[in-house]
Amino acid sequence: xxxxxxxxxxxxxxxxxxxxxxxxxxxxxxxxxxxxxxxxxxxxxxxxxxxxxxxxxxxxxxxxxxxxxxxxxxxxxxxxxxxxxxxxxxxxxxxxxxxxxxxxxxxxxxxxxxxxxxxxxxxxxxxxxxxxxxxxxxxxxxxxxxxxxxxxxxxxxxxxxxxxxxxxxxxxxxxxxxxxxxxxxxxxxxxxxxxxxxxxxxxxxxxxxxxxxxxxxxxxxxxxxxxxxxxxxxxxxxxxxxxxxxxxxxxxxxxxxxxxxxxxxxxxxxxxxxxxxxxxxxxxxxxxxx
Amino acid sequence: xxxxxxxxxxxxxxxxxxxxxxxxxxxxxxxxxxxxxxxxxxxxxxxxxxxxxxxxxxxxxxxxxxxxxxxxxxxxxxxxxxxxxxxxxxxxxxxxxxxxxxxxxxxxxxxxxxxxxxxxxxxxxxxxxxxxxxxxxxxxxxxxxxxxxxxxxxxxxxxxxxxxxxxxxxxxxxxxxxxxxxxxxxxxxxxxxxxxxxxxxxxxxxxxxxxxxxxxxxxxxxxxxxxxxxxxxxxxxxxxxxxxxxxxxxxxxxxxxxxxxxxxxxxxxxxxxxxxxxxxxxxxxxxxxxxxxxxxxxxxxxxxxxxxxxxxxxxxxxxxxxxxxxxxxxxxxxxxxxxxxxxxxxxxxxxxxxxxxxxxxxxxxxx
Numbered sequence: 083x084x085x086x087x088x089x090x091x092x093x094x095x096x097x098x099x100x101x102x103x104x105x106x107x108x109x110x111x112x113x114x115x116x117x118x119x120x121x122x123x124x125x126x127x128x129x130x131x132x133x134x135x136x137x138x139x140x141x142x143x144x145x146x147x148x149x150x151x152x153x154x155x156x157x158x159x160x161x162x163x164x165x166x167x168x169x170x171x172x173x174x175x176x177x178x179x180x181x182x183x184x185x186x187x188x189x190x191x192x193x194x195x196x197x198x199x200x201x202x203x204x205x206x207x208x209x210x211x212x213x214x215x216x217x218x219x220x221x222x223x224x225x226x227x228x229x230x231x232x233x234x235x236x237x238x239x240x241x242x243x244x245x246x247x248x249x250x251x252x253x254x255x256x257x258x259x260x261x262x263x264x265x266x267x268x269x270x271x272x273x274x275x276x277x278x279x280x281x282x283x284x285x286x287x288x289x290x291x292x293x294x295x296x297x298x299x300x301x302x303x304x305x306x307x308x309x310x311x312x313x314x315x316x317x318x319x320x321x322x323x324x325x326x327x328x329x330x331x332x333x334x335x336x337x338x339x340x341x342x343x344x345x346x347x348x349x350x351x352x353x354x355x356x357x358x359x360x361x362x363x364x365x366x367x368x369x370x371x372x
Numbered sequence: 373x374x375x376x377x378x379x380x381x382x383x384x385x386x387x388x389x390x391x392x393x394x395x396x397x398x399x400x401x402x403x404x405x406x407x408x409x410x411x412x413x414x415x416x417x418x419x420x421x422x423x424x425x426x427x428x429x430x431x432x433x434x435x436x437x438x439x440x441x442x443x444x445x446x447x448x449x450x451x452x453x454x455x456x457x458x459x460x461x462x463x464x465x466x467x468x469x470x471x472x473x474x475x476x477x478x479x480x481x482x483x484x485x486x487x488x489x490x491x492x493x494x495x496x497x498x499x500x501x502x503x504x505x506x507x508x509x510x511x512x513x514x515x516x517x518x519x520x521x522x523x524x525x526x527x528x529x530x531x532x533x534x535x536x537x538x539x540x541x542x543x544x545x546x547x548x549x550x551x552x553x554x555x556x557x558x559x560x561x562x563x564x565x566x567x568x569x570x571x572x573x574x575x576x577x578x579x580x581x582x583x584x585x586x587x588x589x590x591x592x593x594x595x596x597x598x599x600x601x602x603x604x605x606x607x608x609x610x611x612x613x614x615x616x617x618x619x620x621x622x623x624x625x626x627x628x629x630x631x632x633x634x635x636x637x638x639x640x641x642x643x644x645x646x647x648x649x650x651x652x653x654x655x656x657x658x659x660x661x662x663x664x665x666x667x668x669x670x671x672x673x674x675x676x677x678x679x680x681x682x683x684x685x686x687x688x689x690x691x692x693x694x695x696x697x698x699x700x701x702x703x704x705x706x707x708x709x710x711x712x713x714x715x716x717x718x719x720x721x722x723x724x725x726x727x728x729x730x731x732x733x734x735x736x737x738x739x
Contacts, residue, residue: 085579085583088579089576089579092573092575092576092579093576096573200624201595201596201599201624201628203627203628205627205630207630208603208606208607208629208630208631208632209607210606210607210608210609211607211608211609213609218607218608218609220607289572292572292573293572293573293600293603294572294596294599294600294628296596298570299572302570302571302572303572334575334576337576337577337579337580338576338580341539341565341566342565342566342567342568342574342576342577342580343538343539343565343566343567343568344539344566344568345568345571346568
């Protein structure tokens with residue numbers, strides 16, 4: 083029994099990081115109606131920028147290095163929109179989709195150009211995990227859980243308690259109507275991109291702290307975020323959150339029953355089944371951002 | 373001016389033609405530029421050392437042997453254009469293939485289609501065995517590692533292990549070979565599962581290992597995945613003997629996994645440095661290149677050229693089929709610097725395995 087509970091615990095933690103990615107992805111979809119493939123690169127850029135600020139010549143302590151890293155990632159996210167997506171917004175959704183795929187390649191290759199394709203690490207000292215009556219959890223894992231909770235709490239307060247949140251929800255409901263009613267589009271778009279980038283960067287940094295950095299780290303996790311977004315119904319923030327948790331738990335519990343070499347099978351199967359039978363997601367009943 | 377230059381070139385070519393016809397030419401698809409050029413130069417020097425010896429011994433049936441080097445820019449695309457030039461323009465019947473298995477795999481179908489002998493000196497991928505009858509290699513296939521690891525496991529007296537491997541054709545193939553050899557010798561596999569390439573979280577996999585209560589785990593994987601598994605196993609306090617292959621034998625593994633890599637034991641293909649062949653090679657190298665260390669895979673490149681020269685001497689003609697038969701004949705019982713070069717039906721050679729371990733944060737030989 084404790085074996086399954088430990089798997090569940092691993093799943094919740096992995097899922098909370100997926101949720102961070104999925105929420106950002108679905109926010110952008112909710113407002114701008116396109117899937118941003120370049121979201122993956124925000125994950126890796128967040129991690130690499132932290133590495134840059136924490137290693138020579140800057141050599142700031144990690145907790146300081148994350149601040150400029152997250153800010154710069156938000157700037158990249160914001161620039162994506164300003165320079166690429168905004169001019170294309172009048173075009174068809176497929177144009178935006180293809181632009182985002184191109185942008186994803188570009189950002190990834192710039193990253194390779196600067197840091198190379200080789201594996202990098204923060205070289206943190208190795209530590210044994212904490213043991214609670216037979217269950218293991220590491221400091222970084224606890225940090226993942228805490229960060230996910232904190233960020234999602236902030237998001238909840240922002241969306242439900244502030245005027246900005248209301249404007250955001252109104253825009254997600256109907257972009258044109260919201261604009262006519264006087265919602266400032268540049269402001270909404272800045273908030274959406276900042277949130278999406280900060281969430282992605284935070285997740286990326288946590289993943290890198292847990293293991294290591296490589297240029298493909300974002301892409302590998304984006305597919306999980308896609309599955310989570312679909313599971314929750316595209317554009318539905320709380321759906322994406324639950325979706326992320328669901329995917330994390332499902333693939334980790336799956337390890338008990340079939341070869342973990344097919345872990346990704348879970349997320350792809352979820353994508354297919356939902357697209358076929360419930361394109362609106364299974365959490366469509368919950369009221370989300372829309 | 374242009375015209376006269378043209379005439380000079382024509383005259384030169386006419387003169388050069390009959391002269392070079394006396395030479396026996398083979399080609400080499402070598403990374404002289406690009407990311408592998410650091411190795412490529414060493415390969416070239418080792419080949420040239422062997423060539424010098426071949427020609428000092430009288431060349432090929434009285435004619436000097438010559439290697440036409442073609443740069444491949446260390447890429448698969450570069451290797452393809454280099455091989456096409458060597459086959460169609462230089463019309464060479466025997467070529468030394470490019471370094472890096474992926475580049476080699478890109479050119480091997482071209483050689484096979486054109487019935488051109490292609491030899492590898494440093495490509496390990498198991499798939500190369502399937503390249504075809506005209507493709508040979510003097511470097512052991514990765515597939516043999518499965519056997520190497522099984523023997524290591526038995527030597528260390530672990531008769532019950534968990535087997536995990538990376539989920540691609542390399543890992544699955546290796547695991548199959550390991551399993552066959554290990555279970556045939558009476559070993560028992562407590563649990564067996566593949567793990568995905570490129571994941572950041574293998575905690576649930578580690579948990580499965582823990583559940584089996586195994587004392588040893590055979591983990592056939594790469595550097596990154598290996599390091600992550602070791603680290604996450606360490607975090608949960610899992611104490612097992614990790615047994616790995618040569619694909620994870622890298623200082624990078626130690627850098628990424630830190631203390632968690634301590635005590636890992638693995639295998640890697642090696643050869644004795646005590647044989648007369650090796651000693652002769654070493655002496656010859658130091659004489660020709662007094663300031664240079666023997667490069668990575670230099671010995672294999674040297675063996676490749678010497679073995680090729682033997683085959684060329686034995687070949688009835690330069691026709692593809694005659695060359696192919698001569699290669700197989702020449703390899704039979706041939707003891708090179710890197711050991712026995714007898715080719716099997718896939719054009720592969722056998723191997724002797726050494727063991728490595730991690731001690732005090734460094735990769736060392738395990739004794």
